[in-house]
């Protein structure tokens with residue numbers, strides 16, 4: 429069975445061709461550079477770029493897989509959550525393909541797909557698991573009792589972890605996306621140099637909050653002045669990153685202990701961060717196996733959408749029944 433996965437929920441246009449459950453024939457991503465000068469994603473620009481990219485990305489994904497459109501059996505497409513204009517480009521494209529090729533479509537929940545990216549790479553992973561999904565739009569702790577059954581244990585009350593990385597990077601005059609830039613500079617800095625707050629570290633729930641931490645960096649930048657900021661750039665990056673990592677790791681460890689799981693999954697764009705990966709493994713290794721996908725499958729990608737579509741193939745609908753950008757909770 430050949431499945432095409434389509435992901436356009438934010439600023440990446442991505443498609444993948446998956447044979448059966450785990451044999452990835454292609455997984456291509458066109459990242460939009462349009463947003464870099466704004467230090468954040470501009471929804472209108474994202475939709476327009478998807479419109480330009482969608483057909484070339486389709487050709488690229490099929491070309492790399494060596495597959496003709498007529499050979500496809502199933503389409504998976506992200507239909508929630510995301511930027512409405514972005515979702516609609518992928519959704520409308522999926523509908524057009526479904527109509528032309530008489531293919532079924534599986535609507536895919538983006539957050540579930542980030543978790544399923546781990547299954548794509550570790551087909552034997554043991555459930556139940558606790559998943560930390562940290563991206564530009566989401567920070568959630570999710571209990572995965574079995575595939576397709578999720579319990580959201582906690583989520584961010586304001587900014588997502590990746591959003592905090594991006595906003596702090598913008599404040600420091602670094603490029604977009606901010607996460608990789610901050611991680612690179614943090615390698616040279618002292619994580620204990622500036623005592624930034626650890627928001628909600630001590631609360632008994634599994635929620636996060638990162639906007640206060642961002643404000644603390646704003647205040648530090650105001651007090652320090654431009655020259656001081658440049659002098660201490662690596663230290664501020666290392667100190668900010670350490671604060672984010674400590675809260676994420678502590679709450680994930682507690683969630684894993686509460687649910688008594690042997691597996692912890694790390695997913696979403698922020699899962700590319702090595703400081704987070706290492707800290708999580710150090711803290712949890714004696715209790716649970718900690719797994720994360722390779723970087724291309726952490727950030728938004730078509731492969732995770734295709735794999736989720738296969739997992740939910742029995743939910744496929746015809747093109748006329750597909751609800752582009754339906755809002756649905758992760759359950």
Ligand code: KG4
Nearest residue numbers: 563564565590605607608697698701727728
């Ligand atoms: O999953 P993703 O591609 O898109 C969303 O679903 O939001 O995640 C993108 C986010 C951005 O905020 C980016 O700064 C962050 O992931 N990110 C990182 C790293 N690489 C990407 N954050 C911290 N460290 C990284 N190495």
Ligand code: ZN
Nearest residue numbers: 563696727728
């Ligand atoms: Zn994502």
